[in-house]
Amino acid sequence: MSNMESNPNISGGFGGGPGGSAGRVIEKNPPKKSPNAQRKTVTFGDGSAVTGNRLISLATLVVLFVIWLLSEALGIADPTFFPGPIETIQGGWELATDGFQRVTLAEHVFASLRRILIGFGIGVVVGVPVGLAMGLNNTLRAIFDPLIELFRPVPPLAFIPLLILWFGIGETPAVVMLFFAAFFIMVIAARAGVTGVRLSKVHAAYSLGASKQQILRNVILPNALPEIFVGMRVAIGVCWGTLVAAELVGAQTGLGAMIWTARTFFRNELVVFGIIIIGVIGVILDLIMRKAEERFIPWRGRG
Amino acid sequence: MSNLSVDHLGMIYELPNGGSVEALKDVSFDLESGRILTLLGPSGCGKTTLLNIIAGFLAPTSGSITLNGAPITGPGQDRGMVFQQGALFEWLNVADNVSFGPRMNGNEGPQTDAMVQDLLETVGLGDFGQKAVYELSGGMQQRVALARCLANDPELILMDEPLGALDALTREKMQSLILELWDRTQKTIVLVTHSVEEALFLGDRLFVMAPRPGRIEREYELPFAKLGLTEDPRELKNSPEFTEKREEILSLIWEMEEQIMGHEGA
Numbered sequence: 001m002s003n004m005e006s007n008p009n010i011s012g013g014f015g016g017g018p019g020g021s022a023g024r025v026i027e028k029n030p031p032k033k034s035p036n037a038q039r040k041t042v043t044f045g046d047g048s049a050v051t052g053n054r055l056i057s058l059a060t061l062v063v064l065f066v067i068w069l070l071s072e073a074l075g076i077a078d079p080t081f082f083p084g085p086i087e088t089i090q091g092g093w094e095l096a097t098d099g100f101q102r103v104t105l106a107e108h109v110f111a112s113l114r115r116i117l118i119g120f121g122i123g124v125v126v127g128v129p130v131g132l133a134m135g136l137n138n139t140l141r142a143i144f145d146p147l148i149e150l151f152r153p154v155p156p157l158a159f160i161p162l163l164i165l166w167f168g169i170g171e172t173p174a175v176v177m178l179f180f181a182a183f184f185i186m187v188i189a190a191r192a193g194v195t196g197v198r199l200s201k202v203h204a205a206y207s208l209g210a211s212k213q214q215i216l217r218n219v220i221l222p223n224a225l226p227e228i229f230v231g232m233r234v235a236i237g238v239c240w241g242t243l244v245a246a247e248l249v250g251a252q253t254g255l256g257a258m259i260w261t262a263r264t265f266f267r268n269e270l271v272v273f274g275i276i277i278i279g280v281i282g283v284i285l286d287l288i289m290r291k292a293e294e295r296f297i298p299w300r301g302r303g
Numbered sequence: 304m305s306n307l308s309v310d311h312l313g314m315i316y317e318l319p320n321g322g323s324v325e326a327l328k329d330v331s332f333d334l335e336s337g338r339i340l341t342l343l344g345p346s347g348c349g350k351t352t353l354l355n356i357i358a359g360f361l362a363p364t365s366g367s368i369t370l371n372g373a374p375i376t377g378p379g380q381d382r383g384m385v386f387q388q389g390a391l392f393e394w395l396n397v398a399d400n401v402s403f404g405p406r407m408n409g410n411e412g413p414q415t416d417a418m419v420q421d422l423l424e425t426v427g428l429g430d431f432g433q434k435a436v437y438e439l440s441g442g443m444q445q446r447v448a449l450a451r452c453l454a455n456d457p458e459l460i461l462m463d464e465p466l467g468a469l470d471a472l473t474r475e476k477m478q479s480l481i482l483e484l485w486d487r488t489q490k491t492i493v494l495v496t497h498s499v500e501e502a503l504f505l506g507d508r509l510f511v512m513a514p515r516p517g518r519i520e521r522e523y524e525l526p527f528a529k530l531g532l533t534e535d536p537r538e539l540k541n542s543p544e545f546t547e548k549r550e551e552i553l554s555l556i557w558e559m560e561e562q563i564m565g566h567e568g569a
Contacts, residue, residue, distance in 0.1 A: 209380035302437035
């Protein structure tokens with residue numbers, strides 16, 4: 001019998017300090033513990049000890065699917081109001097191969113992704129410099145502050161009627177709306193990144209002979225990157241949600257347009273299928289952003 | 304030869320509520336090249352303000368300050384800074400942190416690389432060049448900060464409580480490293496500290512500063528920094544000469560604290 005096991009107080013001390021890199025790694029990838037490994041005696045209320053369990057998470061999805069399957073097989077749910085999984089998968093297959101109303105799933109997905117990439121991309125490219133400028137210069141801050149504060153709380157969808165009036169129905173209003181959605185989020189993220197820079201870092205850089213431009217490029221920008229990435233993650237999520245809603249009203253293609261058209265033809269299994277695809281793509285977009293964050297800013301939160 | 308010259312320096316902070324605080328009043332001194340000066344005093348005595356004025360981050364409200372006869376008007380690489388912590392660039396590895404100054408001056412290449420490696424070995428981090436700074440302990444991070452500052456070969460090195468965040472044992476080791484670097488590079492150093500022992504041990508000159516208004520209350524010329532290069536630091540700090548000075552300064556600071564307490568009626 002090891003000492004460690006008989007004295008939980010001592011072994012508990014090795015269970016990874018609060019926060020810190022060790023805690024984060026464990027959270028993501030809980031290692032298999034041998035029976036002799038250290039054991040925390042207090043886990044209720046210890047955030048780092050509650051990491052979930054992939055098996056249980058997977059089981060949730062499986063159970064949900066089985067219930068759905070049974071409801072179809074036993075005829076519990078009225079398929080007109082709630083299509084079953086087999087019908088939904090068949091509809092999805094048809095959509096993926098032959099298409100619905102002569103447009104295939106891939107074309108819908110592509111249309112949606114294209115809009116989001118353009119709108120979100122321009123929003124980032126324009127929003128970040130504006131945010132940086134607002135964090136660096138009093139006059140620019142004063143100029144942009146009222147605009148940002150006024151338009152930021154407006155849900156991007158509220159712009160749609162005007163945008164359709166200006167640009168007609170088509171790609172442009174959706175893309176411009178996504179630009180707005182991403183722009184305000186990115187401005188605020190970049191501004192926060194600049195104002196959050198530790199003054200001693202800037203002072204150190206000046207004392208090392210850096211010019212203003214060099215400080216912007218080599219200190220302020222990298223220092224703001226974690227905030228900018230958080231902003232991008234939020235923005236892409238907001239854009240995705242907004243886009244689908246926008247496509248409900250103002251587009252012929254895209255996943256939002258697809259479910260709306262399917263509804264008018266009472267093809268509810270396509271609506272359900274569309275919802276699942278929209279959810280899956282949302283998860284994938286978030287995953288890509290998270291991986292990019294890990295890859296490009298490993299120093300996040302460790303200054 | 305006079306190096307740093309501070310003449311009737313005054314600094315008044317305007318407070319948002321309309322009042323003002325005299326952070327420094329009529330501070331004058333000359334610091335010869337190659338000396339190591341420690342600034343000690345209770346909080347509010349203006350020691351960090353004085354350091355920031357020398358660094359060029361703050362402009363004094365009165366008086367003048369020159370380095371080798373040239374007035375100080377802003378930050379410059381003739382004055383290197385070492386901060387308490389968090390001033391390293393965590394997005395750069397250790398070597399790139401150290402080479403930051405040379406790179407900003409357009410000096411890149413094998414010569415700089417060799418110089419950086421040399422500095423890293425000097426501060427005991429020869430094998431750590433490719434490490435991320437956040438992988439290092441607090442003491443090692445301060446070693447990087449020292450190397451980064453030395454890479455630009457500044458005339459004057461300013462240290463704002465450089466060891467304040469370290470544990471006692473690491474702190475003692477770092478004190479010896481600072482003396483070693485001082486001896487090796489012959490740089491002029493101004494170091495702010497809260498620790499009486501540290502101020503005595505590292506300063507071959509020591510100012511005890513007092514608050515309201517911030518001023519130099521007492522000056523010491525001390526032998527310990529030079530002795531610390533050859534003698535055992537623990538024995539030195541336990542020697543009668545050292546402990547006597549320590550008690551003297553401690554009681555002086557205690558008196559100041561009592562006065563502040565009385566002043567505020569706390």
